[in-house]
Amino acid sequence: METHITYESLMAMEKRQRTNLVNSTGGFKSVCLIGTKDKKGKTNLAVFNSITHIGATPPLIAFIVRPDSVERHTLSNILETGCYTINHLNEKIYKRGHQTSARYPKEISEFAAVGLKENYKDGFLAPYVEESNVQLGIQFKERLDLTINGTILIIGQIEHLYFPKNCLYDDAFLDLEKANTVTCSGLDSYHKTQRLERLSYAKPGIELEAIITEHSD
Amino acid sequence: METHITYESLMAMEKRQRTNLVNSTGGFKSVCLIGTKDKKGKTNLAVFNSITHIGATPPLIAFIVRPDSVERHTLSNILETGCYTINHLNEKIYKRGHQTSARYPKEISEFAAVGLKENYKDGFLAPYVEESNVQLGIQFKERLDLTINGTILIIGQIEHLYFPKNCLYDDAFLDLEKANTVTCSGLDSYHKTQRLERLSYAKPGIELEAIITEHSD
Numbered sequence: 056m057e058t059h060i061t062y063e064s065l066m067a068m069e070k071r072q073r074t075n076l077v078n079s080t081g082g083f084k085s086v087c088l089i090g091t092k093d094k095k096g097k098t099n100l101a102v103f104n105s106i107t108h109i110g111a112t113p114p115l116i117a118f119i120v121r122p123d124s125v126e127r128h129t130l131s132n133i134l135e136t137g138c139y140t141i142n143h144l145n146e147k148i149y150k151r152g153h154q155t156s157a158r159y160p161k162e163i164s165e166f167a168a169v170g171l172k173e174n175y176k177d178g179f180l181a182p183y184v185e186e187s188n189v190q191l192g193i194q195f196k197e198r199l200d201l202t203i204n205g206t207i208l209i210i211g212q213i214e215h216l217y218f219p220k221n222c223l224y225d226d227a228f229l230d231l232e233k234a235n236t237v238t239c240s241g242l243d244s245y246h247k248t249q250r251l252e253r254l255s256y257a258k259p260g261i262e263l264e265a266i267i268t269e270h271s272d
Numbered sequence: 273m274e275t276h277i278t279y280e281s282l283m284a285m286e287k288r289q290r291t292n293l294v295n296s297t298g299g300f301k302s303v304c305l306i307g308t309k310d311k312k313g314k315t316n317l318a319v320f321n322s323i324t325h326i327g328a329t330p331p332l333i334a335f336i337v338r339p340d341s342v343e344r345h346t347l348s349n350i351l352e353t354g355c356y357t358i359n360h361l362n363e364k365i366y367k368r369g370h371q372t373s374a375r376y377p378k379e380i381s382e383f384a385a386v387g388l389k390e391n392y393k394d395g396f397l398a399p400y401v402e403e404s405n406v407q408l409g410i411q412f413k414e415r416l417d418l419t420i421n422g423t424i425l426i427i428g429q430i431e432h433l434y435f436p437k438n439c440l441y442d443d444a445f446l447d448l449e450k451a452n453t454v455t456c457s458g459l460d461s462y463h464k465t466q467r468l469e470r471l472s473y474a475k476p477g478i479e480l481e482a483i484i485t486e487h488s489d
Contacts, residue, residue, distance in 0.1 A: 084301070
């Protein structure tokens with residue numbers, strides 16, 4: 056049996072219900088912690104599930120900020136310092152990651168509040184999450200205001216990328232499952248993954264094959 | 273052991289390798305088929321892994337188009353007709369979904385080429401994928417050109433939403449795992465998921481709890 060929900064019935068739903076449902080419709084999502092620091096040295100950490108690949112040449116990545124939410128501290132720090140980190144959640148830290156979405160006052164760092172450790176390396180100003188296995192150091196490039204609903208698309212360039220050595224394959228595919236990265240659905244559901252397969256580059260009339268490249272060690 | 277890759281070493285990599293690696297850095301992604309039709313009635317189907325939630329009120333969803341790729345047919349059809357469908361991939365159809373990324377000539381519909389069935393309902397012009405369990409009918413709202421690399425952000429509004437009846441919980445969370453929706457990483461890796469748990473709304477100083485709401489039937 057199929058359920059059909061229209062725009063009108065979505066808009067007539069109670070707000071929290073609509074938020075749950077609409078957040079589920081896009082499919083499984085990336086879920087990462089964004090680490091920032093303000094000019095005075097106060098750190099902030101917030102969970103985001105709107106990370107999107109923009110391009111590889113140059114390496115660009117984006118996410119959406121809602122300025123009326125706890126995410127506003129992340130935004131103001133990025134605009135102040137021009138840099139931030141993106142840190143993948145894994146099975147050991149997804150609960151602490153989720154807890155960063157609580158409305159802590161600006162003077163409290165979510166790192167300390169939820170029990171995650173700040174990590175600094177290679178001269179980058181913004182704090183990485185030490186417990187995260189895949190970490191990106193990002194330079195802010197562009198802000199695009201989406202006037203349609205007041206959200207903001209933040210685009211940045213990958214300056215640094217860190218991951219466990221045994222997760223990189225010969226063809227430069229990064230095995231996120233081996234890095235224990237988790238995914239999320241809706242606003243609050245966390246999932247681990249199980250690979251079905253990697254598929255070869257698609258061409259008309261050619262049968263797809265499973266890619267079985269492994270990492271080089 | 274940790275591997276460190278910088279912007280400079282990314283840019284020095286062979287193009288295909290850089291594409292593989294950078295596409296992996298954002299985490300697990302939504303992977304959906306976008307169905308469109310041109311003014312003459314010719315259909316098109318293409319796989320996208322950049323679906324992003326923009327907001328719930330009104331219900332908005334976005335994705336990124338690369339105009340120099342096979343995705344250009346999707347873009348021109350959307351601009352012509354103002355509508356499209358977003359269809360979740362599941363375990364039965366992810367291979368056929370991946371095959372839509374082959375460069376078929378404009379006169380061939382990917383529906384026929386890969387063996388997926390067009391489905392029309394409730395007076396909506398664009399074709400749904402019949403084999404998909406979660407289907408969205410979208411009205412085009414806005415196009416944002418990302419001058420930084422020539423890609424385009426397409427924002428649309430959810431007009432219709434279809435899913436299996438037993439997947440909706442009492443709090444309007446949609447159980448994508450029950451709907452057999454898959455996720456992807458990199459350019460070509462498909463994964464099924466296993467729920468860790470749903471977590472309660474986070475508040476400072478309050479311990480998170482697992483949400484165990486089920487669907488109402």
